[in-house]
Amino acid sequence: MKHLTMCTLALASALSFFSVSGCIKESGAPILGETDSENVADQESDFQASYYYLMARLYDIKNETDLAQKALEKAIAKDPDSSFLQREYIICLQKQEKSGQAMALAQLLAEKYPDDVENLLLLARLKKGDDKDMTLLLERILELAPEDKETFLRLGKVYMDEGMTLKAMNLFSRMTTIFPDYYVAYFYLGETQRIAGNPEAAKKSYLKTLELEPDLIEPRFRLVDVYKAMGEEINKAEIIKLLNQVLSLEPGDEKALIELGLLYFNTKDYQNADDIFALLGREIRKNTDLVLNIAQILMPEDRYQDAVTVLSQIRKALPGNANINFFLGMAYEGLEKPDKAIECYLKVTPDHPQYKKTILSIAFLYRDMNRTVEAIQFLEQHHRQSPQDIDITSYLASFYQENNSHDIAVTMLQRALKEAPQNTDLLFKLGVVLDAAGQRRKSIETMKTIIRLDSEHASALNYLGYTYAEMGINLNQALKLVQRALEIRPEDGYIMDSLGWVYFKKQAYDKAIFYLEKAVELSEYETVIAAHLADAYLKTGQREKAIAMYKKALDNAKPDHEKEIMEIKEKLKNLENPVQ
Structure with a gap:
């Protein structure tokens, strides 16, 4: 020292x-x-x-x-x-x-x-997010330091994130003038031009990027996208050249191989396509995690059909590969082809890390096709094999509840709780089923038990508070319960709705509207929440707003909202055709 x-x-x-x-x-x-x-x-x-x-x-x-x-x-x-x-x-x-x-x-x-x-x-640098204050701050910095590269890039990204493509394009164009040898400026200029639907200009910017930095990979993939937009068939040679350049720079690059295989397949060059997919298959034999990489490349961009094409072709050589079948099932789900998804999921083996997710996905697919009985039978089979599995027990109870078999659901959950009496997930499911079965008092006691075991259980706090509001009792306690739940999950639209509904029941309509307007935004205008807001508008004399919100609630209604749909239609009928 x-x-x-x-x-x-x-x-x-x-x-x-x-x-x-x-x-x-x-x-x-x-x-x-x-x-x-x-x-x-x-x-x-x-x-x-x-x-x-x-x-x-x-x-x-x-x-x-x-x-x-x-x-x-x-x-x-x-x-x-x-x-x-x-x-x-x-x-x-x-x-x-x-x-x-x-x-x-x-x-x-x-x-x-x-x-x-x-x-x-x-x-x-300390600020997070891309709000208006951040935009103004970055614009001010650029005024004072017009050659600060970091600020140019950050401000351009903010503009792009906020959908101000033209402003971003002008900014990056200015940046290329100030920094004519800075490849990043040309790359982002190309990005804005591509988003704006100007492929020719984007092509020039990406080519300039590569002129300045010839070993870059990403601009080549962007050029592939541009050439595809301009016509995959007529630009096939250029696309192949770019992808081969990527493979020369990064041998074995999975994205390049995938894009090359898809290009050959989509242009009916099946021999070359088979060679590429066979190569990917051989790599998967050595490293099965490669399937995850393929899914991560294609599915986040909603390229489900491309994922189906690639994985189906690879599966020809590896029909029993659980990983391929799992992600192929996910791709079919993305395409809303449930039968095909189930067919793939059924080939996933019990040793797969996502096996339970696969089981639950199959059950939900059956349910979504209005085949609830098959969903129940399928889950019952797995429940018998794994009676201690809390997730399977809980979802099976939910399906019985949806099928109005409340007694079976209650019995099943109570049996599971004998083995795990303090499991709050099972207790919460039991409380919900009891409520659906008309045993509201028992449901309330169950929710209280959960809160005693876990004072931070936001779902139980919210459920109990909302139940009190619906019953018109203990409204001050309901307010405290829901406020605590919202502290734990501040961005939860359903809890925000509960808070608004408590205020509605307390006849504090302005406060109710304040929270319910937030709730509809967070929940993307879920039917019950939108109807609550319409009720609050009506109470404050905002008739036109109420009518518009009731209609919004109907637009977003799902088949299981049958009761709510009838109530909303009746309210609209009375509002639009008042009895003289």
Whole structure:
């Protein structure tokens, strides 16, 4: 430690003629208007600030950020006007995951020095999201520092995320003018042109990107997309050339092989397609996880038909591969072909890590095809094989409930609870089934039991609070229950609806509307929630809004909303054709 201190003093002495804020103080040249004593005092203060700053740097190197923070506090005390020290302090807080404190200080610093680019850049780096404030901040930074690459890219991305493609395009076009040799600017210019539906311009930008950086992979894939949009058949040679370039740069690149196989297959060049798919099949024999990579390349972009083509062709050589059948089932689900999906899922073997998910998926597919009895029979078979499996028991009980076989569901859940009496998932399912069976008091007691076992169980808190609201009882307690649930899951539209509905029952209609409007946004206008908002509009005399919202509720209604559909239609009938 003594050696560390000596090194620090030596460094501090060497830099003592610099102020930490970056101003050089020349020896023997006092600042105008200062006395010699004041100048000496300033130099001592600068020396001490530099010393503590260097101590902070050494602590930071040793990952002792708490000590670094204290050293920076001492440095700032010696030089309180230094933006540099303030920024270092904020960065130190961020390293300690004190994000709230760091953000607050960064905001204050930016407000104090609104033209200091470094302060604004720090604030932009700390900010999360792409809200309006972020857009304005980045635009301001670019005004002050028109050649800051980071800000160009961030602002362009914000514009793109907000759907302002033209603004993004103009920004990246400007960037290529300022930085004519910066390949990233041309790449993002190409992105905006492609999104805007200008493939010729996008092609030029991507080609310029490759001219500047010939070994890049991603611009080649983008060019493949552009050529496809311009006509896969007529640009086949160009696409093959690009994909072969990728494979030359990255031998075995899975995406390139997939795209090449699809191109040959879609243009009826089946011999070359078979060769590519056979190669992928051989690789899968060596590494079955490659199937997951294929799914991750195609399915996030909703390319389900392409996924079916690739996986079906590969499966010809590997018909029993559980991984292929699992992801092929997922692709058929994406295409809304449930029979085909079930056919694939049934070939997934019990040793597959997603076997239980496969079982549940098959049951839900049967149910969604209005074949609930088959869903029940299928799950019963697996329930007998694994009677301790809580998930299968719970979903099987749900299907019995949907089939109005409440007694069977209750018996099954109670039997499972004898083995696991404190399992809150089973208890919650039991409470829901009891409520559906008309045993509301028992349902309430079950929910209370869950909350005693787990005071953070948001679903039980919400269910009990909503039940009280529906019954018009214990409304103050209902409010507390639902508010607590919302603290735990603040973005849950159904809990937000419950809060609005409690206020509705308390006749606080303005508050009800406030929360119900949030709830319909979060739930994408779910039928019951939209009907609740329409009821609240009606109570406040907003008849036209109520009619529009009832219609929105009907538009989003599902077959199992039969009761709600009838009630909403009756309300609309009375509103649109009032009895004179």
